[in-house]
Amino acid sequence: MIRTWLSHKGDEPIQGDEQQIGPWLEQEAGTIWIDIDLRSFSHAKAEQLLKRFACHPLAIIDTFRPRHPPKIELFDEQIFMLYRGIQHCIGDLKFEHMQLAMFVGKNYLITLHDGQSQGIENLLQQPFHKYLQHPLSLASRIMHSASTLYLNQLLEFEDQLSELEEQLSSHGDDQLLSTITRYKTDILRLNRIFSYHLSLSKKLLHLEQEQSVNNIAIDQPVLQDLHERFERLHSLSSMYYDICGDLVDGYLSISSHKLNNTMRVLTLITAIFVPLSFLAGIYGMNFEVIPELHHPNGYFILLGTMLLIAVSLIAIFKWKRWF
Known part of the structure; x- marks a missing residue:
C-alpha cells in the first residue's frame, strides 16, 4: 500500500x-x-x-x-x-x-x-x-x-x-x-x-x-x-x-550474608557438641576396665563436666562475638 x-x-x-x-x-x-x-x-x-x-x-x-x-x-x-x-x-x-x-x-x-x-x-x-x-x-x-x-x-x-x-x-x-x-x-x-x-x-x-x-x-x-x-x-x-x-x-x-550467618550458627553448635560427643564416645565403649564407671557419682560427674565444657564454650563464643 x-x-x-x-x-x-x-x-x-x-x-x-x-x-x-x-x-x-x-x-x-x-x-x-x-x-x-x-x-x-x-x-x-x-x-x-x-x-x-x-x-x-x-x-x-x-x-x-x-x-x-x-x-x-x-x-x-x-x-x-x-x-x-x-x-x-x-x-x-x-x-x-x-x-x-x-x-x-x-x-x-x-x-x-x-x-x-x-x-x-x-x-x-x-x-x-x-x-x-x-x-x-x-x-x-x-x-x-x-x-x-x-x-x-x-x-x-x-x-x-x-x-x-x-x-x-x-x-x-x-x-x-x-x-x-x-x-x-x-x-x-x-x-x-x-x-x-x-x-x-x-x-x-x-x-x-x-x-x-x-x-x-x-x-x-x-x-x-x-x-x-x-x-x-x-x-x-x-x-x-x-x-x-x-x-x-x-x-x-x-542472601550470602544470611547463608553465612546460618553456617556460623551450625558451626558453633558443632563446635560445642564435638567435645561432648568425644566424652560420650569414650565412656560408651564396652571395655570391662573403666575405673570411672564404678564410681558411685561417676554419671553425675560426667554430666557436670560436659555441662561445664558447653557453658565455657558458649561463654568464649559470646566473648568473641561470634554470635
Missing part, C-alpha cells in the same frame, strides 16, 4: 496514492511524502520506485534486509536512514519492533516499512504539514514520535522499579530476583537500540558540515530536539540497567 501527501508552498497537504507520484516526478512541483507499507506492496515494485528517485543500490539492498542495525548514510543529494521503529507496544518494556527506512531528498521523503509504524501513525494525528516543506525535519519528527512510545514505557517502568526496590528490601525471594533479571535483559536490549539511535542523531546534528547534502534544508532546532530525546532515552536506560544490576547484586549479597 502506498500513501502520499503532496504540499505546495506550505499549503495543507493533499493525500493521495501511487497515482500522485508520476505527475510529481515530471514537474517536481511542491514537496511529497511517499509512505510504503511493504505488506501490501511488492519489493520489486518498491525497488523500481526507489530507482526512479535515483536511490543508491546499496541503500536499496539495506532497505529490504530483514534485520539491519539503525544507521545513516549520506549520498549525493540524498540522505538514507534506517530506524528501529515500533509496530506494536506490548508493554512492560516489550515492543514489537520493525525496520523503518527513510530516503530524504531536497523535496521528497520516502518511508518504507513492513507493517504499521506507530511513529508514523501517531504523527499523522498531529499537524505535520508544517514539517512537510523540510523533508529532513519530517523524518526527524517521525523518529521523535516513535521515541515518545519508548520514553513513556521507561517512565512507567520507573514506578515499577521503585516498587521492586521496596519489595526486595522487605521480602525478597527468588521469584522477585528472576523478575528483576528479566527487566535487566529487556533494558539492555533497548539500550543497544538507543545507542544506535544516538549515533544517528549525532551525525544529523553535524549535517551542515557535509557538502554532499547542502541542498537539503536543515532545521537545526528540530534535529537538536531529536538528539536530546535520544540522549535522554539512552541515559535513562543506562541508569535503569545499573539500578537493576545493583538490586541483583544487593539481593545476592543479602
